[in-house]
Amino acid sequence: QKEVEQDPGPLSVPEGAIVSLNCTYSNSAFQYFMWYRQYSRKGPELLMYTYSSGNKEDGRFTAQVDKSSKYISLFIRDSQPSDSATYLCAMRERSGSARQLTFGSGTQLTVLP
């Protein structure tokens, strides 16, 4: 079983829809949670970074963390065709000096105009 599970999709939605992307994890030591966006053949771009359980909002993006359920989500409001990309969740343990990230396999999102 992978430490981080993410539905690979593909997910296709009409422009303006609310998108929900999710990851589950098994390692209770994970304390920091990130969402990255990766366009085709590009490097991942950091979208959201959260530490505690609860919600964090940044523009059209909301990240949600539920540590008791080991479940994190990313919501995209008013989705745009430019949001079409692969979305990767990533997380890391609090302890340890290297702060290595463990990633999900990514969800491919297409927003149709």
Place this chain on the structure above:
Amino acid sequence: DAGVTQSPTHLIKTRGQQVTLRCSPKSGHDTVSWYQQALGQGPQFIFQYYEEEERQRGNFPDRFSGHQFPNYSSELNVNALLLGDSALYLCASSWDRGDEQYFGPGTRLTVT
């Protein structure tokens, strides 16, 4: 402010050869991590360099080695290339006291 840069962009090598990939971190960052991303998968941690030393290593064989220079730039070396080493190699930089890692565009390595 230049972000993380990597070179070369693409590389084609033959099985058994050796390859060196290069990374320059974002300005102000002193820590470099390397990840391997196979097609359709999330990045996998290879190792991290800080103060010119390997600080932590993921589950990769000794064929994968690296180096960090005094200006914080870094190299990833892979010896005795296998077909399975074909992937996108990503460099991420961060500040040692920070939590956020910023990725470069990657080097796409194809082993034939």
